[in-house]
Amino acid sequence: MVDSLCDQAGGRDLAVACFYFDFANQKEQSPTGMLGALLKQVVGGLEEMPWEIARAYEGQGRVIGGRVPQLGDIVKMLQITSSKRPTFICVDALDECLAGYRVKVLDSLNQVLQKCPGTRIFITGRPHVQPEIAKRLPSRVKSVSITPRRDDIIGYIRARLDEDMTPDAMDNILEAEIIEKIPYKISKMYVWYKKRHSLELLAN
């Protein structure tokens, strides 16, 4: 999807920025770093540096030892760039962001939306963050459930079979059996996982 938006951007003047939260890097992925990374991508796609950002950069040099941008500074700069052209922001695995950071990330995104209503924000995450998103980005959220689709699983298996390093071990019958049985097994595993997850939630 990010690439699809980038392709569209080829013909239209729009900005696309993405960020991936990761359990393994939770502490480093602060709200300031995350929003800054989005801004960096938007600015990186501009032919010329907006003077507001250049001025903020110069201003920090006057403080002893330099000063890193604060969250409020980054949000203001994102509001400036997003008001200049349509901006698509994609955030992956919001549930992997620390809960304390998540509040600030969502509030910051909301501030950008308030100032620039044309901004589009795409978020993925586990279902439990949905109420938080709805609260922090009020009345602007459409939710879509993502479940493994049979066609997607078959497409994935076919692509992997094409890369098989030992093609001699494969024949049409075995291939047909794999393509028939694995999607079925996966759907059963998925139902099993969902049941277990629901039980865990109840137990907690």
Next chain:
Amino acid sequence: MSQYFSHNTNSVNTVNVSNSYIIDGRSQILTWLSPLDPRLRHQDIQGRRVGNVGEWLLQTQDFKTWCTGSEGGESDNAVLFCYGDPGAGKTYIRYKE
């Protein structure tokens, strides 16, 4: 009328001497904005994604409406939240070409 960095003679490293100064100034500013660089993760996932997996989402009315938007109108859903359990394919869906 907006002013831009390269036109601002007071900017760091942009005394309009040469393009290389302007480029240096840009990369310094970009690094200053954030030490994080999501492009590496993007390229990693891009390389592992398979064909048309997840294309169905791009064909849904929800996605199309979100994508085109209505510039902040009352019915405008500026945020599209795709939720699912671990392993459902959320991350890879985001990379359809």
